[in-house]
Amino acid sequence: MTSSTSRTSRKKTSAASTPPIPTTTVKADAPADPQTNVDDPNIAPPSPTGAFDGSSVSSVSLDRDAPMPPRLDPAGALAAEEITAGWVYARTISYLYSYDDPAGVWAHVVGIGWKRLSPNSLSGHSHMAILSTLATHDNITVDYHEDASGRIDQIMV
Amino acid sequence: MTSDRNLPEIAAVRESLAELGHPWQAAETRMSRLPEEWRNARLGVPTPTDAEIAARTGQPDAMAAAAQSALGQQVSAAGAPGISLPASFDLRNVGGRNFVTPIRDQGGCGSCVSFGTLASMESTAAYTRGTPGMNLNLSEAHLYHVHAKARGYTCASGSWPDDLYGDCVTKGVTFEDYFPYNDNGSGTVNADWPNRLAKAVGLVNLTGNPAAMKQHIYSYGAIESCFVVYSDFMHYKTGVYKHTTNSVAGGHCVSLIGWDDAAGCWIGKNSWGTGWGENGFFRIAYGDSFIEDYPGDRATVFGCTGVNLRAWLPAQRTLRLFATANDANGWAYLEHYGWTHLAGGPNTTTNKLAELTHARGSGHAVTPFINGNELSTVQVHD
Numbered sequence: 001m002t003s004s005t006s007r008t009s010r011k012k013t014s015a016a017s018t019p020p021i022p023t024t025t026v027k028a029d030a031p032a033d034p035q036t037n038v039d040d041p042n043i044a045p046p047s048p049t050g051a052f053d054g055s056s057v058s059s060v061s062l063d064r065d066a067p068m069p070p071r072l073d074p075a076g077a078l079a080a081e082e083i084t085a086g087w088v089y090a091r092t093i094s095y096l097y098s099y100d101d102p103a104g105v106w107a108h109v110v111g112i113g114w115k116r117l118s119p120n121s122l123s124g125h126s127h128m129a130i131l132s133t134l135a136t137h138d139n140i141t142v143d144y145h146e147d148a149s150g151r152i153d154q155i156m157v
Numbered sequence: 158m159t160s161d162r163n164l165p166e167i168a169a170v171r172e173s174l175a176e177l178g179h180p181w182q183a184a185e186t187r188m189s190r191l192p193e194e195w196r197n198a199r200l201g202v203p204t205p206t207d208a209e210i211a212a213r214t215g216q217p218d219a220m221a222a223a224a225q226s227a228l229g230q231q232v233s234a235a236g237a238p239g240i241s242l243p244a245s246f247d248l249r250n251v252g253g254r255n256f257v258t259p260i261r262d263q264g265g266c267g268s269c270v271s272f273g274t275l276a277s278m279e280s281t282a283a284y285t286r287g288t289p290g291m292n293l294n295l296s297e298a299h300l301y302h303v304h305a306k307a308r309g310y311t312c313a314s315g316s317w318p319d320d321l322y323g324d325c326v327t328k329g330v331t332f333e334d335y336f337p338y339n340d341n342g343s344g345t346v347n348a349d350w351p352n353r354l355a356k357a358v359g360l361v362n363l364t365g366n367p368a369a370m371k372q373h374i375y376s377y378g379a380i381e382s383c384f385v386v387y388s389d390f391m392h393y394k395t396g397v398y399k400h401t402t403n404s405v406a407g408g409h410c411v412s413l414i415g416w417d418d419a420a421g422c423w424i425g426k427n428s429w430g431t432g433w434g435e436n437g438f439f440r441i442a443y444g445d446s447f448i449e450d451y452p453g454d455r456a457t458v459f460g461c462t463g464v465n466l467r468a469w470l471p472a473q474r475t476l477r478l479f480a481t482a483n484d485a486n487g488w489a490y491l492e493h494y495g496w497t498h499l500a501g502g503p504n505t506t507t508n509k510l511a512e513l514t515h516a517r518g519s520g521h522a523v524t525p526f527i528n529g530n531e532l533s534t535v536q537v538h539d
Contacts, residue, residue, distance in 0.1 A: 066483035069496050071236075074254065074288055076476025076490055120482035123503030127480035127487050127510055134478070134514040153482040157517065 067145075067154050078143065088112070090141045093132055105129040107136075107152065115146070118153040131157045170389045173401035180442070181396025187432035188391040196391050199429065200407030201267030201315035202383045205452035210385065210405070213452050217444030221421065224367035224443040228418055234376030236285055242371050247415035247424055248280055248379055249438075256284040256378060257414050258294065260437030262430035264340025266312035269410040270321050271301035272428035273381035274459075276412035278325060278357055282464035284378035286495030293464075294333040295355055302342040304328055312342070318381055318410055322360055322459045329356040332468065352467060359462030365450035366458075367443065371416060373460040379412040379426070380460035384441070384448035393434050397422045398441045408451065414438075423448060465529045470494060472522040472538060475513050489513050489532060491525060500531035512537045 070087075071079040078089070088109070095108035103119030105128075117128045135142045135157050145154035170183040188196055230242045238251060248256045258279040263272050275295040283291040301316070304324040310316040324330075331350035347353070363369045363380060373380050386409045387400040397420050415424040422440040431437040441448055451457040470493070477490035487499040487506040499506045509532065516523045516537050526534035 063483060063486060066486040067481045069477075069479035069488045069490070071287065072477060072490055072496070074290060074492075076492070118482035121484040121503075123484050123507065124480065124482040124486060126507055128482065130507070130510045130514055131478055131480050134518055138518040140518070147482075151482075154479070155481075156477055156479045157514075 069156060070143075087143060087145050089143045091144070092139070092141055093135045096129075096132055096136055098129075105132070107132045109144075115144075116151045117155075118147055118151040120153060128152060128155050131155050167392050170392055170401055173389070177399065177401065179396070181398050181440075182394045183389065183392040184394035186392060186394065186429075186434070188429055191391075195265060197407050198265050198267060198312070199263060199269065200386050200409045201263075201269040201312075202317070202408030202410050202451070202457070203315050204405065204407045205385060209452035210447075213447060213450070216447060216450060219444070220365075220367055220449040221442070221444035224371070224416070224423075224449075225418055225421070227368035227371050230368055230372070232372060232375055234372075236287075237376045239375075242368075242375060244419060245415070245417040246371075246375055247417075248284065248374065249414065251284075254289040256280050256289055257426060258283075258292065260426065260431050261297065261338075261428050263297070263428040264338075266301070266340040266342070267315040268297060268301040268305075268312060268340070269428055270316045270318050270381075270383075271297040271305065273383075273410035273412050274318060274321050274325060275300060275330065276426055276428070277322075277379045277381045277460060278330075278355060278464050280379035280412065280414065281357075281377050281461055282355065282466075285463055288493055288495045290493040292493070293355065295330050296333045296336040296338065296346070298338040298342075298344065299331045299336045299346050299350065300324065302344075303336075303346055304330075306342075312340070315408070317455055317457070318383060318459055319362075319456050322357065322381070322461070325355075325357040325461075326360050329354040329467075331355075353469070354467045356465045356467075357461035357463075358465055361460050361462065362456045363458040363460055364456040367449050370413065370449065370458060370460075374413060374415060377460060377462045379414045380458060381410060381412050382423075382425075382448055383408055383410045383451040383457035384446040385452065387446065390446075393439055395435050396440065398439060399445050410457075413448075416443075463530075466527045467529065469524060469526050472524045474520060475516045475523055478510065478513055478517055480510065491523070494525065494527065497525065497527060497530060497532040500528065500533050509535055 073079055092110040093107045094110050097106040098104055102122050103125040105117045106114050108114050117125050119125055140157055143156045144152045147153040167183050227242050228244055232240055261272055263269055275297055279293045279295055282293045283289055300321055305316050305321055308320055332353050335347035335350050335353050363373055370380060386406045387402050388404040388406045389401050411425045411427050413423050414426050421443050425439045425441055427434060427437055427439055473492040475489050476492055479488040485503040485506045487510050488496050490496050499509045522538045524536040525532055
């Protein structure tokens with residue numbers, strides 16, 4: 001239901017007769033990059049940067065120690081051999097709860113109860129919160145993994 | 158219709174095949190119709206000497222035995238579809254999925270090594286990601302008319318796979334649309350080619366080891382291999398090829414995409430168009446024509462364990478998203494690419510995840526720029 005509400009809202013916006021023209025004001029504390037003019041709202045976003053000699057075709061920011069996603073078939077479904085211990089599959093998140101802490105998001109899993117998102121890193125916590133929000137908003141089931149303390153430390157939507 | 162000129166030649170092959178119990182069928186193919194010098198122009202691996210061939214007496218039987226004995230051998234690669242080598246395997250049908258790109262045509266140039274190499278890379282790129290819809294089409298012209306040319310190779314000289322596969326590792330190869338293939342070498346590569354590039358990683362020498370060849374095909378996709386071409390090969394129509402004559406026409410390079418122990422053969426993908434063989438494919442007996450180890454000193458059977466890209470890919474759906482409690486560890490599963498790590502650190506991962514959640518929820522397509530298996534840039538469509 002929520003996803004259809006979202007689509008309806010977007011269509012109403014696009015149906016407006018004259019969309020507002022972006023202003024060209026640039027904040028004084030955000031000077032334009034002379035190479036790309038990235039702060040100019042009237043130009044296209046910059047092309048990807050990097051070495052142009054072909055030597056940049058390598059993985060540079062991947063943390064090899066971090067968990068990798070499970071194998072999926074071409075349709076994005078979980079491969080049968082990837083059913084492993086510690087994972088909980090095809091669950092619905094009905095509520096989210098956030099309190100005044102940088103890593104204070106909990107998810108209510110239907111049929112299981114409240115589960116805290118692991119506070120292992122602030123960015124990772126936020127990323128899992130984003131995916132939990134998508135799952136809740138669009139009624140998409142999730143697969144998640146619990147750490148030894150029963151907290152969600154991996155989530156797939 | 159068979160031309161008069163070819164009738165005696167094909168008839169002679171058929172007589173020999175009858176004596177062998179018809180292991181394969183000879184018929185007029187598009188190669189049969191060509192004059193001998195034009196046929197041989199397509200054989201782009203330097204011909205071995207008589208002494209080099211004579212030195213390999215006994216190799217075919219040994220290789221055939223080694224290929225058969227690999228049945229049931231344990232497989233350790235995580236991406237393989239099983240834990241042991243099966244009796245037959247075909248990358249065109251892995252659980253109903255096809256990881257082999259369409260048959261190409263090298264024309265009248267001895268550029269077969271370029272075609273065999275890139276057929277292997279195209280298959281590996283899709284197979285290792287589990288995405289048969291990837292349909293990568295790499296530029297044989299770039300590999301042959303630029304990289305091989307820089308090594309001094311020409312259409313007439315032919316080339317060696319260790320050199321060209323090595324160039325795919327160190328320099329990379331652009332996509333077909335940035336340098337379409339012409340057998341006369343005409344055209345130029347798009348100056349933006351470093352931004353539309355594929356590089357092979359994990360190059361493995363498999364020469365002389367049929368079990369390792371099977372392991373690699375099963376675990377990582379197609380490999381390339383060279384073999385001695387006998388004159389009857391030009392008339393191959395269907396069946397399991399075994400040479401019926403000792404008349405050597407030259408050396409050739411193809412990709413191997415599977416095997417069949419019951420028939421005792423490898424399954425190969427040629428680059429002579431669909432008007433030759435089994436719609437461009439063929440089967441060749443284990444050990445025949447020195448396909449596991451080409452006569453001479455050079456290694457001639459290679460595969461790679463992965464293919465990294467630096468390119469914009471076609472617009473496609475985001476099917477799944479994945480994140481963990483680790484710092485900056487976000488992933489997106491793209492419909493025709495598979496999993497890609499979100500590049501750039503924690504803040505850009507947050508930005509990309511926010512955009513991709515919209516695409517995932519709405520079904521809107523995204524156009525990804527992949528850099529070394531990571532999602533560098535993404536455009537979300539409305």
